[in-house]
Amino acid sequence: MFLIHIWVACIAGAVVIAGLAMGYVTLWTFIWGAAIGLALGIPAALLNWVYLRPNRSRQIGWTWPIANKIRAASKQHPSTR
Numbered sequence: 001m002f003l004i005h006i007w008v009a010c011i012a013g014a015v016v017i018a019g020l021a022m023g024y025v026t027l028w029t030f031i032w033g034a035a036i037g038l039a040l041g042i043p044a045a046l047l048n049w050v051y052l053r054p055n056r057s058r059q060i061g062w063t064w065p066i067a068n069k070i071r072a073a074s075k076q077h078p079s080t081r
Helices: 002-021 027-052 054-059 065-076
Strands: none
Touching: 002 027
C-alpha cells in the first residue's frame, strides 16, 4: 500500500506542477493530476512491488512478464553491478 501512495502522489504532483507551470490555474488541473496519478501510479507501484518481492508475488500468482524480463536481464550481466 505504501508504494501505491508514493507512486500516485509523485505522478499526480508532477502533473499538477507541469499544469500550473504552463499557466493552467484551474480546478481541472488538480482533477487531471489526480486522474493521471491514479491511472499511471497504481500499475507502476504494483510492477515495482512485483520486481522488489519476486517470491511473494509468485506465491499469490502475480507474475508479470515485464518484471521477469527485467529481473532476467539484470542476472545476465553481473559484471555491470
